[in-house]
Amino acid sequence: MENEHVVNDTPAVSAELFSGRSSYLKERFIRSVWFMTAVFGVLTVFFILAFLVIDGIPIFATVSPVEFLFGTTWNPTGAIPAYGTLPLWIGTVLVTIGAMVIAAPLGIACAIVIAELASPRLKAVFKPATELLAGIPSVVYGFFGLIVLTDFIRVNFDIPTGETWLAGSVLLGIMALPTIISVSEDAISAVPKEYREGSLALGTTRWQTISQVIVPSALSGITAALILGIGRAVGETMAVLMVTGNAAIIPDPIYNVLSPIRTLTGTLGIEMGETAIGSAHYHALFGVALLLLLITLAVNLSATVILGHIHAKQTGSGKGPGRLSALLARYQQNLKIAAVAFILLLVAFFVSPLVALVFALIGAALWYIPSHIQPRHQQNIAFSLLYVAIAVVLAALAIILGYIVINGLPAINWEFLTTAPRALGREGGIFPAIIGTLYLVTGAIAIALPIGVGAAIYLIEYTRENILTKLIRTGVDLLNGTPSIVFGLFGFSFLVLYLNLGISLIAGQITLALMVLPTVIRTTEEALRSVPTSFREGSLALGATQWQTISRVVIPPAIPGIITGAILSIGRAAGETAPIMFTAVVFSSRYLPSSLSDPVMALPYHLYILATNVPGAETNQYGTALVLITMVVGIYLVAIAVRTHYQKSIRW
Amino acid sequence: MDTSAVIETQGVNLWYGDNQALTNVTISFPEKTITSLIGPSGCGKSTLLRCLNRMNDLIPSCRIEGGISYHGTDLYGPAIDPVHLRKQVGMVFQRPNPFPKSIYDNITYGPRMHGIRDRKTLEQIVEESLRKAALWDEVKDRLSASAMGLSGGQQQRLCIARTLAVNPDVILMDEPCSALDPIATAKIESLMEELKSQYTVIIVTHSMQQAARVSDYTGFMYMGELIETGETAKIFENPEKELTNNYITGRFG
Ligand SMILES: Nc1ncnc2c1ncn2[C@@H]1O[C@H](COP(=O)(O)OP(=O)(O)O)[C@@H](O)[C@H]1O
Ligand SMILES: [Mg+2]
Numbered sequence: 001m002e003n004e005h006v007v008n009d010t011p012a013v014s015a016e017l018f019s020g021r022s023s024y025l026k027e028r029f030i031r032s033v034w035f036m037t038a039v040f041g042v043l044t045v046f047f048i049l050a051f052l053v054i055d056g057i058p059i060f061a062t063v064s065p066v067e068f069l070f071g072t073t074w075n076p077t078g079a080i081p082a083y084g085t086l087p088l089w090i091g092t093v094l095v096t097i098g099a100m101v102i103a104a105p106l107g108i109a110c111a112i113v114i115a116e117l118a119s120p121r122l123k124a125v126f127k128p129a130t131e132l133l134a135g136i137p138s139v140v141y142g143f144f145g146l147i148v149l150t151d152f153i154r155v156n157f158d159i160p161t162g163e164t165w166l167a168g169s170v171l172l173g174i175m176a177l178p179t180i181i182s183v184s185e186d187a188i189s190a191v192p193k194e195y196r197e198g199s200l201a202l203g204t205t206r207w208q209t210i211s212q213v214i215v216p217s218a219l220s221g222i223t224a225a226l227i228l229g230i231g232r233a234v235g236e237t238m239a240v241l242m243v244t245g246n247a248a249i250i251p252d253p254i255y256n257v258l259s260p261i262r263t264l265t266g267t268l269g270i271e272m273g274e275t276a277i278g279s280a281h282y283h284a285l286f287g288v289a290l291l292l293l294l295i296t297l298a299v300n301l302s303a304t305v306i307l308g309h310i311h312a313k314q315t316g317s318g319k320g321p322g323r324l325s326a327l328l329a330r331y332q333q334n335l336k337i338a339a340v341a342f343i344l345l346l347v348a349f350f351v352s353p354l355v356a357l358v359f360a361l362i363g364a365a366l367w368y369i370p371s372h373i374q375p376r377h378q379q380n381i382a383f384s385l386l387y388v389a390i391a392v393v394l395a396a397l398a399i400i401l402g403y404i405v406i407n408g409l410p411a412i413n414w415e416f417l418t419t420a421p422r423a424l425g426r427e428g429g430i431f432p433a434i435i436g437t438l439y440l441v442t443g444a445i446a447i448a449l450p451i452g453v454g455a456a457i458y459l460i461e462y463t464r465e466n467i468l469t470k471l472i473r474t475g476v477d478l479l480n481g482t483p484s485i486v487f488g489l490f491g492f493s494f495l496v497l498y499l500n501l502g503i504s505l506i507a508g509q510i511t512l513a514l515m516v517l518p519t520v521i522r523t524t525e526e527a528l529r530s531v532p533t534s535f536r537e538g539s540l541a542l543g544a545t546q547w548q549t550i551s552r553v554v555i556p557p558a559i560p561g562i563i564t565g566a567i568l569s570i571g572r573a574a575g576e577t578a579p580i581m582f583t584a585v586v587f588s589s590r591y592l593p594s595s596l597s598d599p600v601m602a603l604p605y606h607l608y609i610l611a612t613n614v615p616g617a618e619t620n621q622y623g624t625a626l627v628l629i630t631m632v633v634g635i636y637l638v639a640i641a642v643r644t645h646y647q648k649s650i651r652w
Numbered sequence: 653m654d655t656s657a658v659i660e661t662q663g664v665n666l667w668y669g670d671n672q673a674l675t676n677v678t679i680s681f682p683e684k685t686i687t688s689l690i691g692p693s694g695c696g697k698s699t700l701l702r703c704l705n706r707m708n709d710l711i712p713s714c715r716i717e718g719g720i721s722y723h724g725t726d727l728y729g730p731a732i733d734p735v736h737l738r739k740q741v742g743m744v745f746q747r748p749n750p751f752p753k754s755i756y757d758n759i760t761y762g763p764r765m766h767g768i769r770d771r772k773t774l775e776q777i778v779e780e781s782l783r784k785a786a787l788w789d790e791v792k793d794r795l796s797a798s799a800m801g802l803s804g805g806q807q808q809r810l811c812i813a814r815t816l817a818v819n820p821d822v823i824l825m826d827e828p829c830s831a832l833d834p835i836a837t838a839k840i841e842s843l844m845e846e847l848k849s850q851y852t853v854i855i856v857t858h859s860m861q862q863a864a865r866v867s868d869y870t871g872f873m874y875m876g877e878l879i880e881t882g883e884t885a886k887i888f889e890n891p892e893k894e895l896t897n898n899y900i901t902g903r904f905g
């Protein structure tokens with residue numbers, strides 16, 4: 001059939017050229033399927049917002065918006081209910097500030113070490129290790145914080161309870177680190193090699209090059225990293241909830257880090273399960289969720305905007321340095337002095353003038369001394385500090401993992417893994433929880449993978465950048481920044497109540513699927529983008545249709561990247577508590593779910609209840625934590641291994 | 653106009669966004685000949701070539717005006733499906749771009765996409781195309797090896813073989829030798845001579861020697877315009893335009 005056409009026979013040629021209509025229809029059909037998957041992400045964001053608004057607005061029949069935002073008492077179950085969220089969002093802000101004070105310097109230092117200092121072999125250890133921090137489920141962080149950290153704080157500061165703002169900030173700081181490190185590292189690595197060589201060729205030390213050229217060039221990327229870290233901290237529920245004491249008070253004085261504190265997310269986690277549906281309290285909680293969502297949306301959008309600017313600059317489509325950064329550069333010195341003076345004033349005002357004076361003296365010394373030591377010694381000092389920072393981070397990882405492994409191993413035996421819990425989980429095993437988690441995760445990925453991959457295919461392969469793709473991408477970004485507890489509330493309001501699915505496996509699977517969808521979309525997008533355009537051109541030039549090209553030439557080399565994304569999503573879904581707390585789980589169940597509409601047990605939730613509500617279950621707590629962490633970290637390690645393996649073997 | 657022309661363009665203008673890349677280009681490509689397009693880099697050679705199999709459709713900012721006909725049918729008209737057109741008008745790119753598949757799968761990719769499933773036929777196509785591309789002897793023992801393991805010159809001949817495997821009518825080549833060493837270049841040049849008996853070949857090259865050696869007709873382009881076109885011997889020995897003369901005598905470019 002190939003050899004039939006006759007070159008000179010004009011009608012025959014046109015006939016053959018014309019005969020592509022049926023394949024044309026097929027192509028159109030496939031395209032619209034992917035289009036619908038892509039729109040799904042935007043619709044979800046819209047739906048989440050809509051349901052929070054619908055369920056949150058009625059509270060303003062009870063209290064005015066001003067009172068809701070700035071009322072100083074939160075006591076919805078009191079004789080005279082009070083719905084002031086001021087202590088809650090102040091709590092969120094304070095815990096986040098504390099977390100960033102810890103995470104920002106450590107994270108940036110680690111990023112510098114990984115991107116600039118570490119030998120390839122050290123890098124191959126550091127990078128996965130810091131990524132593992134992201135793999136530890138938040139309920140495990142909370143468990144560790146509850147058992148070890150709060151105790152440490154209680155003893156060392158000699159206070160009645162260690163459940164404090166400080167504990168929350170330390171924990172959140174550690175949890176925000178992986179985000180800060182990986183995004184900053186990307187930004188630093190993206191600084192062109194020429195800058196580095198240009199600076200070194202002028203006879204500067206490596207540290208001078210790093211501190212004067214590389215880090216400043218990567219500054220906006222690092223800023224975005226910090227903002228994303230803030231978003232992570234603001235949206236975290238389980239870990240904060242377990243260690244901050246949850247008293248809805250504003251610390252007195254405001255910088256008292258040893259005061260208990262309560263965050264927006266903590267409030268939702270604690271109270272959502274105990275309120276009557278449709279009550280003022282219920283609506284107030286949706287109001288809180290809405291507030292939380294708006295804060296995280298604002299935080300994440302600003303990171304997206306900054307990263308977008310960087311991308312535009314790198315691809316040359318930007319309009320030169322932004323006006324803001326130009327202004328900043330111009331008044332850098334003045335700004336620094338102003339900021340320092342402002343902080344000193346604050347300290348003098350709130351703490352004591354003496355402390356401010358001490359700070360000022362130390363600052364002046366730090367200012368004066370570096371310029372009077374030799375560059376080489378400066379470099380030694382700086383590098384040592386950087387390595388200390390990464391050592392601290394690795395130590396934190398080792399302590400958390402080590403503590404749980406050492407205490408958890410004795411609990412692990414065949415019976416523990418294969419039987420149902422007895423005596424409220426103090427005895428017996430966790431078999432139904434393991435199975436429940438597997439069911440939840442399998443269902444979630446089965447839903448999220450086709451939709452996410454389809455959306456990514458549409459975004460990368462079918463569209464030119466236009467308003468619609470921008471909208472879709474923004475939707476995905478927003479979904480990515482939505483706190484997991486908000487997914488939980490949405491799942492409860494929409495799936496459990498509105499669609500009447502009840503507390504069920506399927507409601508949990510869908511909620512988890514929505515949560516991991518952005519991860520799937522983004523990793524798939526990246527994988528598709530890394531396939532060279534020349535493959536596509538080569539295939540199209542042979543007369544293959546677009547779908548033939550995508551399915552035969554583009555997707556196969558992108559498979560490892562897609563798999564990595566899927567595995568990461570599985571790990572994330574397996575470790576999450578907040579989204580399933582109100583949609584899918586029960587604490588105790590002797591039986592395995594027999595259908596999608598049955599509730600299930602799940603490991604993270606089981607650990608949460610054991611750790612907070614069941615006294616005398618120590619052994620099984622550690623055992624559950626160990627099984628959970630092994631599962632999740634194991635999944636992450638597989639993802640990392642897949643990635644490294646294929647990175648090595650890619651040859652184009 | 654030449655009655656045996658396979659492709660003709662008539663007053664083609666092309667813009668990338670606001671940038672005009674082609675201005676009023678009128679040229680025809682006679683059947684079973686080799687036409688080369690020469691000119692300094694950035695003058696629009698690749699752009700013109702990519703109009704002829706509508707690869708420019710893939711560039712969002714690209715806008716085209718004027719007429720291009722393929723065997724008398726309007727190339728950009730509603731009757732033409734670009735997918736089917738590209739099967740008739742094949743293309744070989746500047747950098748060899750084999751797929752990360754085996755040699756065999758690279759060759760059979762096109763035929764398979766066009767519905768040929770029969771193993772015998774496919775094997776026959778593989779051997780035939782590889783022979784035509786003068787690659788058969790070098791790879792016949794390792795057809796299932798990855799194409800990525802071939803040398804640059806072999807990869808480029810594989811890409812030619814891959815194009816021949818879908819039995820096109822016209823073959824477009826965009827500086828097919830610019831990434832290759834002189835020996836590989838020589839092989840591909842002698843290959844073109846063979847191809848001419850069955851196919852209409854249009855080649856973009858920045859090497860005037862190459863144009864002079866292989867082509868029957870030559871078009872000289874400068875800043876988006878087709879300055880002069882005609883038989884190769886005439887262009888190189890007795891060009892009409894001053895600009896052409898300057899270029900071929902190496903006074904610029
Ligand atoms: N994809 C594109 N987008 C925008 N401009 C392009 C694109 N491809 C080529 N151009 C511009 O069109 C002009 C002609 O390019 P090209 O056809 O590649 O020249 P040649 O192949 O002769 O070197 C150049 O000015 C080039 O910058
Ligand atoms: Mg070119």
